[in-house]
Amino acid sequence: MVERVFQQPPRKERGTLGGEDDKDYDSPLPGARWKGTVMGTTVISIEDAVVSYREDVALRGVSLKVTSGEFVGIIGPNGAGKTTILTIVNGLGKLLSGRVSVLGSPVDRGNGHSLRKRVGYVAQVENIDPRMPMSVREVVMIGRYGVLGLFRRPDRHDWVIVDEMLELVGMTQLARRPIGHLSGGEQQRVAIARCLAQEPELFLLDEPTASLDWKAQVEILDLVKQIHDSRRLTTLFVTHNLDAMPHTCDRVVLMKEGLIVDDGTPDKLITTESLSRLYDMPSPVVEERRPHIHVKES
Numbered sequence: 001m002v003e004r005v006f007q008q009p010p011r012k013e014r015g016t017l018g019g020e021d022d023k024d025y026d027s028p029l030p031g032a033r034w035k036g037t038v039m040g041t042t043v044i045s046i047e048d049a050v051v052s053y054r055e056d057v058a059l060r061g062v063s064l065k066v067t068s069g070e071f072v073g074i075i076g077p078n079g080a081g082k083t084t085i086l087t088i089v090n091g092l093g094k095l096l097s098g099r100v101s102v103l104g105s106p107v108d109r110g111n112g113h114s115l116r117k118r119v120g121y122v123a124q125v126e127n128i129d130p131r132m133p134m135s136v137r138e139v140v141m142i143g144r145y146g147v148l149g150l151f152r153r154p155d156r157h158d159w160v161i162v163d164e165m166l167e168l169v170g171m172t173q174l175a176r177r178p179i180g181h182l183s184g185g186e187q188q189r190v191a192i193a194r195c196l197a198q199e200p201e202l203f204l205l206d207e208p209t210a211s212l213d214w215k216a217q218v219e220i221l222d223l224v225k226q227i228h229d230s231r232r233l234t235t236l237f238v239t240h241n242l243d244a245m246p247h248t249c250d251r252v253v254l255m256k257e258g259l260i261v262d263d264g265t266p267d268k269l270i271t272t273e274s275l276s277r278l279y280d281m282p283s284p285v286v287e288e289r290r291p292h293i294h295v296k297e298s
């Protein structure tokens with residue numbers, strides 16, 4: 001099975017929808033790998049999910065459907081349950097009740113590992129030990145381990161993919177530098193490259209711009225959107241910071257205290273009134289700090 005994945009056609013043939021080559025892809029969802037699922041297919045289905053960590057109830061009955069190709073922003077204050085949603089999509093969370101299906105299969109204890117091969121996850125804040133004895137390039141290769149399996153060593157094809165991803169995120173120049181010797185923004189780019197190296201169908205990002213300066217933040221947001229479009233991914237982008245929300249989201253989901261309180265287009269939901277309710281802040285304060293998500297590029 002693993003072998004067939006590596007007999008994929010050369011890269012130039014990827015990124016197109018449909019076509020003869022689909023049969024060469026050993027994906028559980030025919031034609032899905034790198035080609036995008038058929039537009040409009042439900043790729044995430046969460047039904048009445050309840051998640052509890054001892055005394056804390058992180059999700060109190062959450063339902064969400066995401067269709068292929070959507071770019072969904074999940075926003076809400078600290079502790080709202082945003083990261084928890086990503087963990088149940090990724091098969092790492094434990095449901096007290098409810099159901100979750102991802103990429104056509106119910107998520108349960110048995111299939112978390114195979115699911116995570118198809119779901120790319122850029123986690124919230126990764127603290128890297130500056131002494132970590134790995135180069136940037138080697139760290140990005142970690143993204144391929146799920147595809148490689150236990151017994152196959154990376155070959156030329158894998159390194160080609162790693163180098164392509166480094167180029168995509170603008171990190172080719174620093175490919176041989178120790179991973180611990182990078183700035184926060186550079187580390188974030190490497191985290192994205194590592195996630196893409198696994199050739200995911202679903203792209204989950206948890207606060208990917210936290211702790212970055214304004215310029216790095218804008219660059220990462222643009223990069224994520226560019227990757228979403230060019231790779232035809234389905235993307236869930238989580239943040240508590242409205243200024244870090246890509247204004248290019250197709251849809252926003254507002255979360256508060258373990259519940260989805262609203263779900264719709266940014267134009268409808270990113271209003272002074274709804275943000276004031278979401279963050280428990282008076283309208284004049286929200287108005288004064290109007291986040292840039294209001295400004296749409298023409």
Ligand SMILES: Nc1ncnc2c1ncn2[C@@H]1O[C@H](COP(=O)(O)OP(=O)(O)OP(=O)(O)O)[C@@H](O)[C@H]1O
Pocket residue numbers: 053054056057058076077078079080081082083084085124239240
């Ligand atoms: N491992 C854990 N053990 C105990 N409680 C947890 C754990 N992870 C999360 N929680 C609790 O679950 C709730 C939701 O947490 P979650 O991390 O999903 O929030 P969030 O919306 O991602 O917040 P933030 O914006 O701060 O990242 C919080 O009350 C949190 O304290």
Ligand SMILES: [Mg+2]
Pocket residue numbers: 082083084124206
């Ligand atoms: Mg979080």
